[in-house]
Amino acid sequence: MMLFPVRPPGIVKLFYPRFTWRMNPCERKVYLTFDDGPVPVYTEFVLNKLKEFGCKATFFCIGSNVVQHQELYKRIIAEGHAVGNHTYSHINGWRSRRSKYLQDVKRAEESIASDLFRPPYGKIGLRQANDILKKYRIIMWDVLSYDFHEQVSPEKCLNNVITCTRPGSIVVFHDSEKAFPKLREVLPAYLEFLQKNNYSTGVLSFENE
């Protein structure tokens, strides 16, 4: 039986204290994030649901997807959401040299205007991170939905996010093909949960707490 830590272990946070894991715990606000878009159908679904519930989110975009789906990228911004850099080719920091990693981030900068960054797979070396931190705020998470994982059912996924959500939570979902079978069920139910429990949603920025 595999364990899925919805919340990142404390030791990881100690190791990376300069990363952002959670926002202001005194405000009843949740920070929704969607990784790996923009992709037609999936990102559109998310945008429509967010609009329906009057919620805002931050989209960590893959550069190559932005190049292919410019209109969708523009729509994200036009609808008042924030965007972040998630590298150009979804590169794994633990398996790439620093120069190659930074090059991929830089390539994504050509199409993504943001000072927020999230490392793909949450995997980044300390030296890579130190370089990125000169220019970016690195956003990790407080709640990981596992919407991308085959062994997690939609019910389990919803239950995970609902039980772990607390004021200031940064929650990770994916606007991707892989996550969609779960996301299409979980997202509307989760947004309803937020509404019923008086949580508002915020967009991430370089300065906000």
Ligand SMILES: [Zn+2]
């Ligand atoms: Zn990703």
